[in-house]
Amino acid sequence: MDENIIQKSQMRNKVIKYFLLIVLIAFLGYKSVYFRKLDDVKAASSSKAFNATTFARNFYDNKLLLRADSAVDLGALISLLRSEPGQAFNKYSNALAIGNIRYFLVRGEGRITSIGDYATAIELAGQSVKTNINIATEFVYGNAIRDASGLLKLNDFSNTADFNSISENINSIVRNEVLPGFVAKSKPGIGVKFAGAIELNEKYLAIDSIEVIPIRISVLD
């Protein structure tokens, strides 16, 4: 009888011990694991991250347009590229990468000669030799505008992805704010005034197929 009582008492103690142990483990587990919505985590991390949209907007409004005012005249640049290409590249081109690809910030005026699927052809005004160029209306992508300005340096940014996202946002401004008005008013014979970026391969120079990625463009007539 006494043995039964002792056994029951030991059993009860064991149950209490295990119960307390389970409560303790549950308490520690609850305190060491917590759940947050993935959206909240992403939002928190992006708020600390580089804001390329704001940066690109400020850069475009306050620096790029000002720099474009003092860009080289495209007609004069083409003449120099024909006569002394080395001097033209040394004096007016910018590039962050080593190699043959270099960028120029240019401005000019001309008259629309034709409208294509991807670009609008323009004959430059005031040229002794007839000079045609294209204004890109479809493919405004890549780093041409950013790098042509010569205003930004890769090593001022912590990573390449942030740096490339600046270009994506500048290009987006051009595609959404600059081009629609121009495309709507474009027709052959109309005068235009523009500023933009061009990309040229220094080794394989193709002056006859210059395409300007516009930063600013307006119709004159």
Added chain:
Amino acid sequence: MTRTIIQIFLVCLLVGFCFNSCNNSPTSGDSKKKVAIVVSTLNNPWFVFLAETAAAQVRDLGYESKIFDSQNNTALETEHFENALASGYNAILFNPTDADGSVANVRRAKDANVPVFCMDREVNTTDGATSQILSDNYSGCVALGKYFVQSLRKKGKYVELLGLVNDNNTWNRSKGFHSVVDNYPELKMVAQQSADFDRNKAMEVLESILQAHPDIDAVFCGNDAMASGAYQALTAAGKTNVKVFGFDGAEDVIEAIRSGKIEATGMQFPQLIAEHAAIFADEYFKGKRDFATKMPVAVELVTKKNVDNYLAYGKKEEVQAQP
């Protein structure tokens, strides 16, 4: 008296020897310097060219060089770093295996005051390598993306074959491509899968994808080895009208573009990358310390229209002319 003269003579000899040694030490020190070239793999001709060009440039600059093959294995890469540091190498020209996994190796070298110059692939730290000389993958793939959209006339179904998922080049290339292509809603990516930059794996992966998507119009590949594998899979399936796009400027792909089998590639310039890395090491030995943390190298679009301008790997004409 004789003893004094001998003593003075010995002192003069010793002083003269010291002056001589001091004056000659930078030159003699430089000539003995050793440069380790650690590359991710020698199983891909592109990296063989990168490593051998770097080694040749190092030798031309008057230093010893040795190539270490990491076989795409970070653990083996760590062993190479340990061996190079223990063997007294003075600089490391480094093509990393893994953007994150290789950071510790770069830091280990930095702690040992051995400069590391990354070639073609980057490590995810700005305070490890002395300089990183990298192809501008993003811009190169923006150009490929534009050409892709034009070639497909803004609509069609396509597959993307990615490289190693832990390599930044994989994503910089993919992001550059998608920064253009994703703006065209009628261009639909039906599959995106990694083939590890490997030709055979690309062939297997595309064969499998073709079972589910037999009606694709194009394949965009993160490198030329995968483009060759993709072309092989398409040919085997009798789909010769599917357009294939690569990235690298490998010899077989340049030939394939010329013969119209592959649409386009992004020409990288491993010779330029390797030569700059070796020159930077030389400049470091001579005291320069203010290197650009990252130095991009331009990538050029190669299509059938301009393929005659290019030799494989962006080699200069004089290099190609050698036997």
